[in-house]
Amino acid sequence: MSTLFISDLHLSGERPDIVKLFLDFMSVRAPRSDALYILGDLFEVWLGDDFIPPDAQAVVDALKKYAESGRSLFVMHGNRDFLMGGRFAGLTGCRLLPDPSIIDLYGTKTLIGHGDLLCTDDVAYMRFRQQVRNPQWQQAFLAKPVAERIALAKEAREESKKQTGSLTQDIMDANQHTVEQVMLEHGVTQMIHGHTHRPSIHKFVLDNRERTRIVLGDWYEQGSVLECGKQGCQLQSLPVDSGTGT
Numbered sequence: 231m232s233t234l235f236i237s238d239l240h241l242s243g244e245r246p247d248i249v250k251l252f253l254d255f256m257s258v259r260a261p262r263s264d265a266l267y268i269l270g271d272l273f274e275v276w277l278g279d280d281f282i283p284p285d286a287q288a289v290v291d292a293l294k295k296y297a298e299s300g301r302s303l304f305v306m307h308g309n310r311d312f313l314m315g316g317r318f319a320g321l322t323g324c325r326l327l328p329d330p331s332i333i334d335l336y337g338t339k340t341l342i343g344h345g346d347l348l349c350t351d352d353v354a355y356m357r358f359r360q361q362v363r364n365p366q367w368q369q370a371f372l373a374k375p376v377a378e379r380i381a382l383a384k385e386a387r388e389e390s391k392k393q394t395g396s397l398t399q400d401i402m403d404a405n406q407h408t409v410e411q412v413m414l415e416h417g418v419t420q421m422i423h424g425h426t427h428r429p430s431i432h433k434f435v436l437d438n439r440e441r442t443r444i445v446l447g448d449w450y451e452q453g454s455v456l457e458c459g460k461q462g463c464q465l466q467s468l469p470v471d472s473g474t475g476t
């Protein structure tokens with residue numbers, strides 16, 4: 231049996247093919263695992279638990295089925311769906327994890343996170359993040375009518391597209407110094423995150439110990455899954471047409 235990690239699916243009604251890929255994954259692949267970690271940006275946008283878009287209902291149901299089968303389901307916020315709250319957790323049976331979290335992955339102490347906290351070169355984003363993760367800001371946002379929240383999210387998305395368009399690729403990647411600091415601070419040799427959409431397994435030596443940073447891929451052109459077991463971890467991709475993987 232195994233533990234699966236996914237992130238950056240960015241599910242939305244605009245990509246029914248990716249929603250189907252995820253639902254196939256949940257019915258074929260996920261049942262062969264003991265635990266599933268979704269490390270942020272499951273949804274393209276989440277405007278509050280009181281507004282579940284029609285196309286998100288099947289996703290919620292699939293998660294619930296997984297959790298109800300006795301498997302462990304963990305969900306972390308991404309930079310797009312950080313307003314998932316207690317009602318979402320209740321509906322899906324997931325446990326919402328703080329970012330970062332430390333887990334014991336088959337004997338290896340591992341730090342898991344969405345990954346945006348590692349992109350410290352993007353100063354403007356870090357400032358934006360601080361604003362929208364403030365409980366008072368969130369309370370005020372969630373108190374607005376749904377239509378207004380939809381309009382505000384659209385505005386924010388267009389603004390961020392304008393800004394990220396002018397950023398260099400390096401600024402939007404994890405900062406290696408920050409990665410090393412975080413690993414030392416938490417005393418881990420392994421880290422798993424998404425967000426940067428650059429799937430890879432990086433190995434490096436720090437403080438005389440080999441460290442591993444695993445980056446999950448996004449679900450734009452294909453699915454991306456990290457499967458971990460006693461023998462180690464493997465990054466795999468799922469073709470859009472079948473969704474069952476290799």
Ligand code: MN
Pocket residue numbers: 238270271308309310344346424425426
């Ligand atoms: Mn992200």
